[in-house]
Amino acid sequence: MDYHLDESFVLPAGFGKAVRLKAGQRLKLTNPRGTQAVDFWAFSQRDIFEFTSMDNFRSFHSTVYVTKDTPLVSTRRRPLVSIVEDTSSGRHDTLLCACNADIYRQLGVEGYHRSCADNMHEGLGELGITLPFTPAPANFFMCVDVRADGSLDRLLPASKPGAHVLLQAEDDIVMAFSCCPQDITPINGEARTPHDCLIDIFSPATGRA
């Protein structure tokens, strides 16, 4: 099937964005530096309380990594999003929470610091959607391994510059992204500097041979 480009925009370093997609549309998330973690959520347009669920994902697929073979399932165990291309290191975390105000406070930040949790709510808010909690995100480009003893190993990002994931909406959904503002720990690379990512949205070409 052919696709045409609908829209492109920058996901600014440290900020978030939410977009509505119809089933079958695709969204390309590009990581120009390869080091930037992007927290991700998808919500059913029919019921905002049905969303991508990391606990259901791990139970459904018996894995902690999101890959082309493991669609992101919802709180009702329906696939909402599939990865159809992945040129990254192939590591996308399902274990860590979105960074939030309390994490930055515990890291010693005084005053306000942007966070993935706030970015998700800001992005949804721009679409007129409010949610009274923050679901666990899928963390694209974030490398977290589970050691044999069950402890977690937060690894440096391992994708090459320009790596991308191409996501397909499996239902009418809202996708929310946060270009992680973490600049205290090295989850976004040793430089501890968030960088812009890029988003391109595609629709299936219809009506033409």
Ligand SMILES: [Zn+2]
């Ligand atoms: Zn974050």
